[in-house]
Amino acid sequence: DSGVTQTPKHLITATGQRVTLRCSPRSGDLSVYWYQQSLDQGLQFLIQYYNGEERAKGNILERFSAQQFPDLHSELNLSSLELGDSALYFCASSPGPTQIKPQHFGDGTRLSIL
């Protein structure tokens, strides 16, 4: 058990809809990262938050947004969903913003767009 909790485990929805994925980091970790894993792209970095502030952005679509709350949990919001957004979405956490420490991953949310 990595200590990172993601909910829900599975999400099935339709094109054009909006969903919210939730992540609780490991106790003591202030940085949260979101990654997308699809069959053809592998694991791709989306965005990083540290103590409530956005720190780094990857190839995150404008239809996607995230935030980190005062209790350090994070949410990833995906809107105007398209078939191509079907993927596994992982959250990871680490202690600080720039330390070279391993990131620990949750078990992901599997998003299926019908």
Place this chain on the structure above:
Amino acid sequence: EDQVTQSPEALRLQEGESSSLNCSYTVSGLRGLFWYRQDPGKGPEFLFTLYSAGEEKEKERLKATLTKKESFLHITAPKPEDSATYLCAVQADGGYNKLIFGAGTRLAVHP
């Protein structure tokens, strides 16, 4: 552009048959290289961090090594429970903490 390439894509071993997985990387400056194991339906599980060429880390039947251009994950006398996808990732200078992942090696160990 920072890039990570893993080979082979898939590897089938008999129990006890040792082998190595390769991770080659091209980055502007390496801050750290990470190995993860991923089981079906699960998130990546951290195995090792390597920081500089010449460094080695060991855990049970796994040993990770690092050179200036690549890393190897050596699996000695594997067991069926070692079957998983092994992912290599790097953190590069100027990339903050984001991890750049390779596509992984799917390892199957048969009794």
